[in-house]
Amino acid sequence: MQILEKAPAKINLSLDALHKRADGFHEVEMVMTTVDLADRIELTLLSDDEIKVESESRFVPNDERNLAYRAAQLLKDRFRVTQGVKIFIEKNIPVAAGLAGGSSDAAAVLRGVNRMWGLGLSMDELAELGSEIGSDVSFCVYGGTALATGRGEKIQHLPAPPPCWVVLSKPTLGVSTQSVYKNLDLSAAQHPNTEAMVEALKKGDYYGICKNVGNTLEGVTLQMHEEVGQIKEQMKQAGADAVLMSGSGPTVFSLVEHDARAQRIYNSLKGFCTEVFMVRMLGYREPLDK
Ligand code: ATP
Secondary structure (H helix, E strand, O other): OEEEEEEEEEEEEEEEEEEEOOOOOEEEEEEEEEEEEEEEEEEEEEOOOOEEEEEOOOOOOOOOOOHHHHHHHHHHHHOOOOOEEEEEEEOOOOOOOOOOHHHHHHHHHHHHHHHHOOOOOOHHHHHHHHOOOOOOHHHHHHOOEEEEEOOOOEEEEOOOOOOOEEEEEEOOOOOOHHHHHHOOOOOOOOOOOHHHHHHHHHHOOHHHHHHOOEEOOHHHHHHHOHHHHHHHHHHHHOOOOEEEEOOOOOOEEEEEOOHHHHHHHHHHHEOOEOEEEEEEEOOOOOOOEO
16 A cells, blocks of 8 residues: 655745743744655555654655654554654755645654544644654645644644735755754844734735745845845745745745746856755645645
8 A cells, every 4th residue: 555645845934032931942833834846755564563764865764763764653543553764855845945845744654644544633643743753744734835833733724815826945054943043142032923824825916925025034044144044035036025035044935927038037146056946835735635
């Protein structure tokens, strides 16, 4: 038995960190949406009691450090499953990029093994279990567009943004989310207007969305890596409607309505950066499994 799952990347239309909590995590308000850049997850039922991970990417661990492995392990332990699974990850999302690639892989495995092992769990139950693996996993279980609060695990669904192009560019450096939060000075940081972003999405107001993109973590990563600022500047000059760093970075994305302008931004970065993508917004909740 084989199951295919699509694991799309997310971008943060806004990300605010409010305060540091007693458990060490920051209380956040994030508006996230999925884009049409996805890993492909192939699950094969194993009759013996084993979890195997395979990937052609040298950046992806193939043992219990892999979030996809941990997702399968979590359901296996919790529900005393005696069957196993082989997880093949076709990695298309850049790694350690601020695009939640690992979290989306884990979410895809939760959805897939739920069906494969016949566990009958609801999406809400999977999202709650996913929060034990990582803060972004709950959102990734559903995909679409949402406001995520708490440490990221409390999800309120929102309407999809109006269709547009998303040009993504990742400089050749990885960023550790932990180190960015460690260097965050909340009193000096810029805070986006989350409420205005949510309102713009509810109204389907594309330019309202563009006006209100913002990321509290951007200043920290910009200070550590000047390439991020250079990409932002290049995208702005090439005519993007909005430009922002996603998550803790270093990927920068632009939102663009007009086809020719999106192509110009893509062309201007291709060659300058090795990982550049021009994709469509995918902010609605589509069935992610086949
Ligand atoms: P986020 O946006 O949630 O902070 P990210 O895009 O910055 O995530 P990931 O691509 O998920 O980061 O990878 C972060 C680290 O997690 C990598 O260094 C990698 O070694 C490890 N990792 C574990 N599982 C995976 C996976 N399935 N895919 C990619 N990286 C993984």
